[in-house]
Amino acid sequence: MAYIFSSCSSPINSINDPHFDENGVYLDSLGPTFHSAMPSSLDFFVEVSGSMNGFFRANRATAFKTDVWAIVSNFGNPGVYVPSNTGAIAAKYNGEQFKVKMNSGGFVSTVATQVPAMLEAILSNLDYENGAVAVLISDMKYSPVGNKAMPVLLQQYSTDIRNIVGKYPGSAYSVVGAYSEYLDAKGNVACEKSPYYYVIIGKDVCVAEIRNCITTILSDRDNYLDNIETGFDYKRPAYSFGVPDNVIQLDNEPTFFNYDVSYSDTCKVVLNLDLSDFRWHIANDEDVLRECLKVKSAYGSDIEVGKINININNHHQKKLERLAVASVELKLWNMRMDADVIEWTLDHPDFYVTDEFLKIQNATAEADLTGSFSLSDFIKGVFQAVQNHWNQEPNRILISKTN
Numbered sequence: 001m002a003y004i005f006s007s008c009s010s011p012i013n014s015i016n017d018p019h020f021d022e023n024g025v026y027l028d029s030l031g032p033t034f035h036s037a038m039p040s041s042l043d044f045f046v047e048v049s050g051s052m053n054g055f056f057r058a059n060r061a062t063a064f065k066t067d068v069w070a071i072v073s074n075f076g077n078p079g080v081y082v083p084s085n086t087g088a089i090a091a092k093y094n095g096e097q098f099k100v101k102m103n104s105g106g107f108v109s110t111v112a113t114q115v116p117a118m119l120e121a122i123l124s125n126l127d128y129e130n131g132a133v134a135v136l137i138s139d140m141k142y143s144p145v146g147n148k149a150m151p152v153l154l155q156q157y158s159t160d161i162r163n164i165v166g167k168y169p170g171s172a173y174s175v176v177g178a179y180s181e182y183l184d185a186k187g188n189v190a191c192e193k194s195p196y197y198y199v200i201i202g203k204d205v206c207v208a209e210i211r212n213c214i215t216t217i218l219s220d221r222d223n224y225l226d227n228i229e230t231g232f233d234y235k236r237p238a239y240s241f242g243v244p245d246n247v248i249q250l251d252n253e254p255t256f257f258n259y260d261v262s263y264s265d266t267c268k269v270v271l272n273l274d275l276s277d278f279r280w281h282i283a284n285d286e287d288v289l290r291e292c293l294k295v296k297s298a299y300g301s302d303i304e305v306g307k308i309n310i311n312i313n314n315h316h317q318k319k320l321e322r323l324a325v326a327s328v329e330l331k332l333w334n335m336r337m338d339a340d341v342i343e344w345t346l347d348h349p350d351f352y353v354t355d356e357f358l359k360i361q362n363a364t365a366e367a368d369l370t371g372s373f374s375l376s377d378f379i380k381g382v383f384q385a386v387q388n389h390w391n392q393e394p395n396r397i398l399i400s401k402t403n
Contacts, residue, residue, distance in 0.1 A: 012250065012257050012400045014338040015299060020398050024255035031391055033238040036209035036277040039202060040131030044072050044080045045089070045122060046098075047138035049113040051366060054182035054190060055139075058105025063223050064180035064196060068137060069099055071198070071217050074320070082107070083118045089125065115142045115378065116160045123168050126201060133202035133210050140175075140197050141366050142374040157374060161381025172204035172232050173382050174211040175375075177225030177357060178218050182369050191369035195225055195360050204232040208277045212322045215280060216314040226357035228379060229279060230350070231386035236395065237278070237346050242270030242327055247399060254396060258403040259335070266333040268306065269397060273346065275310075275324040281349050283310055283324035288349055295330060298341040298396075302334040330397070338401045343394035350388055 012024035019028050046068070048056075055064035072080060077095030084090035093101065101107060115138070122134050142157055153160075165171065175197055182194035198214050200207045211227065218224040241249055245268035247256035259267045273293075275283040282289050286308050297303045306329030316323035330342060353361075361379065363371020 010338070010402045012255060012339070012402045013398060014400060014402060015340070017298070017339070017341050017396075017398065019341065019396050020255065024250045024253055024257065024398055024400065026253055026255065026396070026398075028396065030236070030395070031393075032235050033274075034208075034233070034235040034277055035205065035238070036212060037131070037205040038209055039133035039206040041127075041133070042075050042078050042210065043132075043134050044078065045118070045134060045136045046080050046082055046107070047113060047118065047136065048082050048107045048109045048111070049143075050110050051113055051139055051141045051143060052196075053108045054184065054194065054369070055180055055196065056102060056105055056107045057183040057185075057187050058108070059103065060183055060187045062181045062183065063178075063221065065102055067178060067180070067218060067221060067223055068102070070221075071214055072098070074213065074217065083114075083121060088117070089121050113138070113141055113143045115140065115374075116157070116164060119161065120164050122201060123164065123171065126171075128168070128171050128202040128206075131203060131206050133200065133206045135210065135214070136199040136201070138197060138199065139195070140199070140372055140375045140378055142378065143366055154374065154377075158377040158381035158384065161378055162384040165382050165385035169386070170203070170231075171201060171386065172207045172229070173386070174200040174207050174227060174229035175379065176200065176211060176214050176218070176227045177360070179223045179225055194369045195372050197372070197375075205277075208232070212277065212314075213320050216320055216322060219314065225360070226354050227280060228351070228353055228357075230383050230388050232348075232388045234278060234348055234388065234390040236391040238274040239395070240272045242272055244269050253398075255398040255400070257400040259399055259401045260403075261335070261401065266331055267399060269330045269332070269342070269399070271328045271330055271344070271397075273326045273328060275326055276322050279348060281352055282346075283312055283326060286310060288352060289326060289328075292347045292349060293328065293344065294347060294394075295342060295344045297332070298343055299339075300336045301332050301340040301399075303330065303332045303342060305329065306331045332399055335399070335401070340399050342397040342399065344397070345392065345394045346390070348388055348390055350383075
């Protein structure tokens with residue numbers, strides 16, 4: 001009797017879509033998902049130059065000092081390197097030594113900022129392929145003061161950065177911006193919200209882990225500005241399904257059957273996207289997620305993205321661990337055949353930043369304490385050398401009227 005019933009019933013994949021067998025089992029290889037990983041080692045590098053002095057004034061509190069110490073000490077006080085005037089890696093301080101010298105104004109300096117030299121020195125000693133990560137803390141204002149060719153060097157800055165980064169394929173970069181008070185030489189507040197940065201360098205999965213930790217610490221203190229990153233292979237997102245409407249999920253397959261048009265012309269599938277380790281904009285801004293999520297029908301049904309509920313917990317299980325899950329309604333109606341396939345992909349917002357950050361990175365003068373002179377050239381150079389990638393092959397969901 002079972003044989004007779006099964007041979008007379010319609011298959012779930014009644015349209016013979018090649019990505020599913022007749023019973024609705026998904027045949028495609030999903031491929032790896034992107035998950036962050038703890039680095040094998042972590043080093044901090046703090047730029048000490050004249051443009052950084054306002055963060056370092058002796059015996060005066062700034063958000064810079066508070067946040068830098070909170071971040072460095074969070075990772076077990078690995079110590080802090082201070083690059084020399086040439087950018088070469090010079091002195092290393094243990095956590096307590098660095099804290100004392102930072103608080104007492106010991107890093108107030110008159111030297112210029114040599115970003116290309118610092119970057120080259122860091123990368124040449126960074127075993128990023130085996131999980132090592134470096135964090136450069138700097139205002140990122142490139143200022144080759146004293147060099148007669150300064151105007152030319154500034155014009156060539158993005159090319160120089162491209163050439164340096166291009167020598168290290170497989171490296172990834174996340175620029176995390178923060179705010180702090182900036183004090184004048186007398187200790188008075190010259191700027192309430194002056195930007196500086198944590199430039200995280202390493203293998204993409206390890207950079208994502210440190211980016212999440214640093215951004216969470218800054219966000220908890222309302223000092224987070226924005227973030228932009230490149231050199232990542234985001235692969236594809238991990239996902240699951242929520243409770244559907246007017247369809248039934250087949251086991252754990254991306255397959256739904258018993259779509260009953262006599263009950264309602266519309267059926268709904270809830271797609272749960274794990275966005276925890278992706279760039280924060282995707283989860284923090286629903287409009288960005290809607291723009292990045294591409295959804296279409298393979299066989300002509302009408303489809304749209306309905307409600308999106310995003311749940312974010314940056315202290316998951318009371319740890320410094322980000323959990324961000326977006327529950328996305330996929331609504332399908334007007335099915336022209338007995339089954340259809342929803343194809344979806346998740347793109348990533350390479351260059352999207354807030355208007356505030358765009359204005360900050362396009363500052364035209366080094367003396368502008370509210371902006372970051374030359375940062376846009378640095379970002380341009382890194383993006384020219386390494387790009388972001390992700391899986392462009394669509395994920396698929398089979399919807400069938402078969403019951």
